Amino acid sequence: MTDRHTPADTPVVGKAGSGTQPDVLRARLRASLAEDARAWLDRALDEAGAQTGTRGPVPVWELRLAEAGRRCGRAHADAARILILHAARADAAVLTRVYRQGTADERRAVLHALPHLVPGPDALPLVEDAVRTNDPRLLAAAVGPYAARHLDGHNWRHAVLKCLFTGVPVDEVADLARRARADAELARMLGAYAAERTAAGRLVPPDLYRVLALTESATAQHTTDTAHGKES
8 A cells, every 4th residue: 555655555665765855856856745744844944954953962863863764754755855954964973973973864864965965985884884785775875976986906806795795786886987997806706705605506796797898808717717617
């Protein structure tokens, strides 16, 4: 049954949602919400923008992050939380606090919000923490534009491998083609993983070969042959 707050069940934040400009995201979200949910969203964004009100030691706008699922419906909660973080102009310190203290849903919103709120690498520990988890939705949020921009080669390669381990589609990895291009080390790691799974009688994820093709190097062809058992 359709949630009374959400006439449309298609999530506003989907693949590559981290890269959506806040004004575009807000317009899409408002168009997807019923009147009462739109009114709640507008109030929450006004509170966040004004930075007014506290309930104990916690700013009121942070409490709205926890309400987003109930008020906007699960399909649209990510978008609502991202917009609240933007309205609050949350910096790396605030985002870190929300991430550390929040639920998995709130952590995912923080990761989606990073590209537009943190210009430098200050929030990388949050991305690295998410990559260490086995939560596919958290991992998918972690490999967005912020990771593409700031994650070093070693950690980025391991994030791509983690996507393959956990079944996160590589379409979620922002800027994959650019970062994978001519990456011989990534090709080597992919080939080793494919060979390991083949030796164990397990299927190799089709996405692995997609990424391998993007490396566009002599090593990639050699590794593809090895992964398919063609090595002499």
